[in-house]
Amino acid sequence: MKQFLPLEEGDFYLSEEGYKVFTEQYHLKRGYCCESNCKHCPYGYKTRLKRK
Template sequence: MFKPRVPLEEDDFYLNEKGYKVFTEKFHLKRGYCCKSGCKHCPYGYDKRTDSFK
C-alpha cells in the first residue's frame, strides 16, 4: 500500500544532542498512523519491547 509522504514543517521535529531528527507528537498525528518503530513521542501508545499498544 502506498503511503504518501507528509511534508515537514519547522515544528515537526527537533535535533537531539547527537544531531538526529526526533519527530514530535504533532508530526505523528499529522502523518496519521503508527510506524511501529518505537518513536519517542508516539501518540499511539506503541511499545516496541512488547510489540503492542498500551
C-alpha cells in the same frame, strides 16, 4: 503507498547527536503508527525491547 508529507515548523527537532526526532505533532499529522518505538508516539506503541 505512503504519502509524502512536507516537514513544517514543530514537526521535529535535532537531538544532541544530530538526529532528527519527530514530535507528536508530526506523528498525528502522519496518521498512523510505524511501530518503531518513536520517542513521541501518540499511539501508545510499546515494544518488548527496552532502549538502552
